[in-house]
Amino acid sequence: MWKMEKEAINTDQEEQQIFSKILVQMFCLSCAFFKETDNLYEMLHVTPPMSSPDPLRQCAALTNETGYLNVNKHTLQHVTFPNVFGIGDCTSVPTSKTAAAVAGQFGVMKRNLSLVMGGASPKHQYDGYTSCPLVTGYNKCILAEFDMDGNPLETFPINQAKERRTMFHLKKDMMPTMYWNGMLNLSCPRERTVPYDSNVA
Numbered sequence: 001m002w003k004m005e006k007e008a009i010n011t012d013q014e015e016q017q018i019f020s021k022i023l024v025q026m027f028c029l030s031c032a033f034f035k036e037t038d039n040l041y042e043m044l045h046v047t048p049p050m051s052s053p054d055p056l057r058q059c060a061a062l063t064n065e066t067g068y069l070n071v072n073k074h075t076l077q078h079v080t081f082p083n084v085f086g087i088g089d090c091t092s093v094p095t096s097k098t099a100a101a102v103a104g105q106f107g108v109m110k111r112n113l114s115l116v117m118g119g120a121s122p123k124h125q126y127d128g129y130t131s132c133p134l135v136t137g138y139n140k141c142i143l144a145e146f147d148m149d150g151n152p153l154e155t156f157p158i159n160q161a162k163e164r165r166t167m168f169h170l171k172k173d174m175m176p177t178m179y180w181n182g183m184l185n186l187s188c189p190r191e192r193t194v195p196y197d198s199n200v201a
C-alpha cells in the first residue's frame with residue numbers, strides 16, 4: 001500500500017528511476033552519463049555500489065557468492081559454523097539493509113547465541129523487519145516498514161502509506177534520540193523475535 005502511494009508521488013513529481021546502471025560522469029550539473037545511457041536531471045540521487053568489507057569478502061569460507069556473511073536468514077546463525085552469528089549490513093540476510101533491521105536482528109542474535117553457548121539450538125527467528133523513513137518534502141514523510149519479502153510490517157494503527165507531518169517529526173526529532181539512547185546502548189527497543197520454525201525456507 002505505501003509502495004503504491006509512493007509510486008503515485010513519484011509520478012506527480014515526474015521522478016525517473018534508473019536502476020542497475022553505473023554512473024560514469026556528471027556534466028554541467030544537469031546531465032549524467034551512465035554506462036548505457038545519458039540523462040538530464042534537476043536533482044540526482046546516486047547510490048554507490050554496496051559490498052561487505054574486504055577482509056570478510058576475502059574469507060570465502062564465511063561468505064556466500066556475493067561476499068556477504070552467509071547466515072541463516074531466520075536464526076542469524078552461520079550456515080556452516082554454528083558458533084558464528086551475524087547481524088547488519090555485512091550479512092546475507094535478504095532484507096533492506098538499515099539500522100532498523102540491525103535493531104530488529106540484535107535481540108534474535110543475542111538470544112540464539114546464548115542458547116548455542118549453552119549447548120542448545122537456536123529457537124528465535126528474525127521476522128525480517130526493516131524500515132525506511134521516506135522523506136517526501138520539507139515537513140512530510142512516509143514511514144515504510146516491511147519484511148524481507150516486501151510485505152508491510154507497520155507499527156502504528158493508522159494508514160502509514162500517507163505522507164504525514166507526524167512521521168516527519170518522528171524521523172527528524174525522535175529517531176536520533178532512539179538511535180543514540182536506545183540502539184547504541186543495546187537496550188534495543190525494536191527487537192523482532194518470533195519462535196523459530198525450522199521448516200520455513
Ligand SMILES: Cc1cc2nc3c(=O)[nH]c(=O)nc-3n(C[C@H](O)[C@H](O)[C@H](O)COP(=O)(O)OP(=O)(O)OC[C@H]3O[C@@H](n4cnc5c(N)ncnc54)[C@H](O)[C@@H]3O)c2cc1C
Pocket residue numbers: 053055087088089090097098099100101102131132133
Ligand atoms: C545515507 C544513509 C542513510 C541511511 N538512513 C537510514 C535510516 O534512515 N534508517 C535506517 O534504519 N538505516 C539507515 N541507513 C542504513 C544504516 O546506516 C545501516 O544499515 C547501518 O549503519 C548498518 O549497521 P552495521 O553495524 O551493520 O554496519 P556499519 O554501520 O557500516 O558498521 C560497520 C563498522 O565496521 C567497521 N569496519 C569495517 N571494516 C572493518 C575492519 N576490517 N576492521 C574493523 N572494523 C571495520 C566500519 O568502519 C563500521 O564502523 C542509512 C545509510 C546511509 C548510507
